[in-house]
Amino acid sequence: MDRIAVKIGSNVLTRKDGSIDFTRISSLVDQVSDLRRKGIDVILISSGAVAFGRDSLDIATPLDTVSARQLFSAVGQTKLMHTYYQLFKERGLECGQVLTTKESLSTRHQYLNQKHCMEVMLSSGVIPIVNENDTISLTELMFTDNDELSGMVATMMDVRLLIILSDVDGIFTGDPSVPGSELIREIAPGSDSAEKYILNTKSSRGRGGMRTKYAIARKLALEGIPVAIACGKRDCILEAVASGSDALPYTLFRAAEKPISGVKMWIAHSGGFAKGSVTVNAGAAEALLGGGATSLLPVGITAVEGDFEKDDIVRILNPEGRSIAIGKANCDADTARRQMGRRNAKEFVHYDYLYIEQI
Numbered sequence: 001m002d003r004i005a006v007k008i009g010s011n012v013l014t015r016k017d018g019s020i021d022f023t024r025i026s027s028l029v030d031q032v033s034d035l036r037r038k039g040i041d042v043i044l045i046s047s048g049a050v051a052f053g054r055d056s057l058d059i060a061t062p063l064d065t066v067s068a069r070q071l072f073s074a075v076g077q078t079k080l081m082h083t084y085y086q087l088f089k090e091r092g093l094e095c096g097q098v099l100t101t102k103e104s105l106s107t108r109h110q111y112l113n114q115k116h117c118m119e120v121m122l123s124s125g126v127i128p129i130v131n132e133n134d135t136i137s138l139t140e141l142m143f144t145d146n147d148e149l150s151g152m153v154a155t156m157m158d159v160r161l162l163i164i165l166s167d168v169d170g171i172f173t174g175d176p177s178v179p180g181s182e183l184i185r186e187i188a189p190g191s192d193s194a195e196k197y198i199l200n201t202k203s204s205r206g207r208g209g210m211r212t213k214y215a216i217a218r219k220l221a222l223e224g225i226p227v228a229i230a231c232g233k234r235d236c237i238l239e240a241v242a243s244g245s246d247a248l249p250y251t252l253f254r255a256a257e258k259p260i261s262g263v264k265m266w267i268a269h270s271g272g273f274a275k276g277s278v279t280v281n282a283g284a285a286e287a288l289l290g291g292g293a294t295s296l297l298p299v300g301i302t303a304v305e306g307d308f309e310k311d312d313i314v315r316i317l318n319p320e321g322r323s324i325a326i327g328k329a330n331c332d333a334d335t336a337r338r339q340m341g342r343r344n345a346k347e348f349v350h351y352d353y354l355y356i357e358q359i
């Protein structure tokens with residue numbers, strides 16, 4: 001069955017004053033239901049827990065950021081799911097909640113468990129609605145935002161397309177509110193021509209912003225999954241993007257033709273939880289970036305940083321200290337230190353578990 005992922009940002013689900021926009025949520029549920037009728041499975045990645053909680057609680061004493069996020073998300077996530085549940089039920093569809101954390105996706109085993117859960121939901125006709133478990137994922141352990149999470153889910157579930165819904169139509173050649181700014185309709189794989197237009201503005205309700213959307217979209221497109229950034233406030237937007245129609249505005253990141261394996265995709269998205277790094281010499285860096293199926297051997301390693309175990313994710317740095325690749329370590333940090341510089345030692349990262357970054 002055809003399969004897409006749709007990320008819904010907090011700004012889509014709320015009005016300017018922060019109140020919940022139930023009409024909009026209802027329209028989005030209608031659109032997802034229509035896609036389902038057309039034979040397209042949809043995985044939703046929905047923000048809104050914090051916004052729903054903030055909207056329904058009246059807190060007299062001010063809370064610090066972490067406490068507020070925990071409290072609002074604990075209350076808001078149930079309300080968010082209740083709303084989706086009721087609306088899908090009215091349309092004869094079932095949905096279910098998938099809560100996750102960045103840490104739980106950092107081991108291959110738990111990653112595959114999460115994937116299995118969503119596979120069984122889809123094959124049973126249940127729409128997965130994914131969000132980060134904001135009650136326990138805090139500070140450095142949390143996803144940058146749900147855009148990052150949606151990229152992870154899209155690759156995990158091998159979708160045909162990821163649609164990131166926000167409150168703007170996509171990437172413009174200037175500030176969207178300024179006349180003369182034009183929407184960029186398509187971005188070729190690997191192209192960075194749009195980068196200069198990305199504003200550093202943050203979402204007013206959620207944690208995201210256009211910079212992470214752009215980075216995630218560009219990365220996924222290079223991995224073979226097209227990504228659209230579109231305005232969730234527009235009626236019929238999902239149908240238009242899913243069918244490739246240009247009747248409505250949105251920015252499409254076209255996908256590269258050479259998709260990479262599932263394991264490599266997982267590694268590509270795991271850089272954020274690298275437990276250490278190794279520095280390689282110029283020859284090894286050149287070999288890795290050369291485009292061939294090259295594994296990283298201990299002979300090319302000049303330094304080992306951090307305290308990682310076998311199978312942990314590590315970054316690979318060139319002699320200038322710049323990250324050039326991410327890989328799954330074949331041995332722990334102490335063994336790597338002992339073996340670095342040695343010939344004939346077992347490879348430190350096998351090619352199948354090595355993701356070369358675009359630099």
Ligand code: GLU
Pocket residue numbers: 010046047048049050051073131132134144145146147205206207208
């Ligand atoms: N998980 C957060 C929520 O549900 C949203 C994170 C984000 O803004 O990207 O409120």
